[in-house]
Amino acid sequence: MTRILVVDDEPQILRALRINLKARGYDVVTASDGATALRAAAQHRPDVIVLDLGLPDIDGIEVLAGLRGWCTASVIVLSARTDAADKVAALDTGADDYVTKPFGMEEFMARIRAAVRRATASPGLPNPVVVAAAFTVDLEAKRVTRDGVDVHLTPNEWGMLEMLVRNGGKLVGQRELLTELWGPTYVTQTHYLRVYLTQLRHKLEPDPAHPRHLITEPGRGYRFEP
Incomplete structure (x- = not known):
């Protein structure tokens, strides 16, 4: 059963998400502050984490940074902060998605399903x-x-990276990447791709400013070259 950790200091949001997630068959763990969230993530090893940024003890970005040191769960930030700088900071720190409050429950559940698919998808390849x-x-x-x-x-x-590698040498379009990784409602969010490609280059390219393997085709998409 897919396990989801929900971290928020608003009791009504915790309750609403717990009820809706459990009704859809998920195992749900909740936390109302950052310290409890970090302990719960270590103890329960969730597949997906829903994380508020405005926590009473530790800022959500710090919690996210702490998680990303060892935790591979998908992280969906759920926050009242709507400024683009906050979204970029969360994505740069390792968030996989960013949802602003107030939010529609059905759209949020679609994002949960997309996060679960990303965590479990593993199509076959001969080599x-x-x-x-x-x-x-x-x-x-x-x-x-x-x-x-x-x-x-x-x-x-x-x-x-997996999508680019599986299509080695071929252009993978922005729309295709966004649809596969986040869903069809994200086809205009091209900044997501820029953030993640920059992170991949810093982790994998010998010279991130002059990439050899992870290539951008401006306005079109990206390509992996061995």
């Missing part, structure tokens, strides 16, 4: 290990190594 000059991608094990050392990727970083 699951792809070797590039700077790094190696094991598609079956969902593992990336650089100079023999494992590289930690967030679920959405992995999802983007």
Whole structure:
């Protein structure tokens, strides 16, 4: 059963999400502050984390940074902060999605389903290990190594890299990437792709400013070159 950790200091939101998620068959754990959230994530190992930024003890961005040091769960930020800088900060820190309050429950549940799909999707490939000059991608094990050392990727970083690697040498369009990773309602959110590609380049490219493997086709999409 898919386990979801919901972190929010508003009791009515915790209750509403717990009821709606359980009604759809999810196992739900809740926390109302950052310290409790970090302990719950370590104890229960959720598949998806819903994280408010305005927590009473620790700012949600700090909680997210703490999680990303070891946790591979998809993180959906749920926040009343609507400023673009807050969204970019959350995505840069490792969030996989950003939902602003107030929100529609059905759309939110669609985003939960998309997060679960990203975490569990693993289509087959005849040769699951792809070797590039700077790094190696094991598609079956969902593992990336650089100079023999494992590289930690967030679920959405992995999802983007996987799509590009599986289409090696081919252009993967912005709309295709956004639809696959976040759903059809995200086809205009091209800044998501820029954020994640920048993060991937810093983790994988020897010279991120002059990428050799993760190539941008301006206005069109992206391409992986071994």
